[in-house]
Amino acid sequence: MHGPIARRFRSNGQGRSRRRAAGMIAVTLAGALALTLPAAANASADFDQHRKPPKPAPTVDLQVLAINDLHGALEPPTGSGGQVTHEHHDGTTELIDAGGVEYLATSLRDARKGNPRSVTVAAGDMVGATPLISGLFHDEPTIEALNALKMDVVGVGNHEFDEGWKELLRKQRGGCHPEDGCYTKGRKFKGADFPFLAANVVHEKSGKPITAPYTIKRMKGANVGFIGVTLEGTADIVTQEGIEGLKFLDEVETIDKYAKQLKKRGVNAVIALIHEGGYPSSPAYNADCDADGAGLSGPIVDIAEKTSPLVDVMVTGHTHEAYVCTIPDPEGNDRLVTSAQSNGRLYTELTMEYDLRSRDIVRASVEGSNHVVHRDQPKARDLTKLVNFWAELAAPIANEPVGWISEDIRQDRTVPETPLGDLIADAQLAHARSIDESAEIALMNPGGIRTDLVYAASGDEGDGVVTYEEGFAVQPFSNYVQLIDLTGEQLLQVLREQVSGPNEGQFKILQPSEGFEWTLDLTNSGADRVIADSVTVGGEPLDADRTYRVAVNSFLAGGGDGFPTLAEGGNSVVGGNDLDALVDYLRDASSADAPLAAPAADRVTVVE
DSSP states (O other): OHHHHHHHHHHTTOOHHHHHHHHHHHHHHHHHHHHHHHHHHHHHHHHHHHSOOOOOOOEEEEEEEEEOOOTTOOSOOOGGGGEEEEEOTTSOEEEEEBOOHHHHHHHHHHHHTTOSSEEEEEOSOSSSSOOHHHHTTTTHHHHHHHHHTTOOEEEOOGGGGTTOHHHHHHHHHOOOBTTTBOSBTTBOOOOOSSOEEOTTEEETTTOOBSSOSEEEEEETTEEEEEEEEEOGGGGGSSOGGGGTTEEEOOHHHHHHHHHHHHHHTTOOEEEEEEEOOOEESOOOTTOOTTSTTOOEESHHHHHHHHSOTTOOEEEEOSSOOEEEEEEEOTTSOEEEEEEEOSTTSEEEEEEEEEETTTTEEOGGGOEEEEEEOBSSSOOOHHHHHHHHHHHHHHHHHHTOEEEEBSSOBOOOTTSSOOHHHHHHHHHHHHHHHHHOTTOOEEEEOGGGOOSOBOSSOSSSSOTTEEEHHHHHHHSOSOOEEEEEEEEHHHHHHHHHHTSSGGGTTTOOOOEEOTTEEEEEETTSOGGGGEEEEEEEETTEEOOTTSEEEEEEEHHHHTTTTTOGGGGGOEEEEEEEEHHHHHHHHHHHHOOSSSOBOOOOOOSEEEEO
16 A cells, blocks of 8 residues: 555655645555554454355255166066176186076065166167067066066167058057957056157148157156157158158257257256267276277267267167277266167166256266176066967967977178078068069178077077077068069179268178179278179179169168169069068978087178
């Protein structure tokens, strides 16, 4: 204070008397301040000592249990689809048998103990591509099992549309099947106790979602919003008849839209259920996704990086992988993205704090891990009763022997060609030739092959016996074998579509029947990976101008899986069911004395 006052007066250029007066005033003020400041400081310090510190924000604990891609696996799944990879501390791994809803129910019920605010959710494909015990009854058994599991909310996946969107609504609302009716007298299907969420699946004309886009779970003062979406590309991987009149919207734009709506309703805690996924660097369910050199790739990464920070957690699916990964949101804040493999082999447990003051999830508190659904734990008796009911109803058909094999015949989507893929293509070619002797080629999409043919007996039938139920598990979609005409040039374009356009990087290599061979050069990129001069039919080079008779399933014939050229095929003839084609082939090509061996899978030559 003294300096500025003195300077002000000096700058006025006044005489000695004013300078003396200014000095006296400055001294007086300085003295007064010297006397009063310590007292004020002491008073302030005294006040701080008596003032109560602000209360920390009140929080409560939340638990979210999540599964994805159950695919109606009510009974313990067999083959590779019934195992998980566990990684030990020393880096070694082991395979653990896992899955089955009787064990899943026990796991979920044990996990909920001591958690009064718990919610169970799923990220799509609960139904569709299901084993016989569920698929034979239009997946009513799976809906009843999910009700018994106390499922709270399910986001739709692409397989929820396998029988069409109207059938999805029946699964939600209940009622007997419009064609097959009710399966036992006095027992009516009641539908799902939980909502199916399809935020980005809308009617073309109205633009309105076909089901609720989101739901709010109210858990003793904690309100959490759940938004459900399926992959935008669903229309490319399901039968067109089942989705006629529908549009599938962008995942990010849809989630952001409804996250804002939830916020307007006072719901700040938001979890997205997204039927789209990624690929972790390790196959082990317990691998550290955030470790150096690890991480996640695939479509979900881009979705996660762009989706609004209003979303606190992302539960995903579709790729049948296991991961709990951290991906920053658009503001750079960490956000967990999870997936629990498939077939009920794992469940994800997410724990978090909910701030009662801000009505939001404390992002930094969110933790997640995948847990194995072990088969050495007790079965849930009510689920055992449910499974047994439907199994007994299916038994007369399920247990019928349809063929014999001398070894496992497996499928593997990570390699171009598999023994089981070749077997199915051969079966479809044999069926096609029973309709039209001129058929020369059959092509099978790997996504339509759902599990392995396993040599070890799954029941009382004996090793090497293939039952109708096991055949159904391999091909559960009820497609038809369809014959079409394609020119050699069109056939070459189909092969190029395996590795280019929407399928570039997807590895959707069509499985060829015997006599159709070609070379895949992985050192090239895109369509150039198909070596045109290598393609042969019956040992003869492919003739670009010649017309070939080709067998594919009805899904592929409609251009499904990113093969639009197949939809251009002419002279179409629809044959029998693809499962019947497989069953007939197994019966004709095998016997107890001469079981079928796995094809060599040497029709596609791979250059790496």
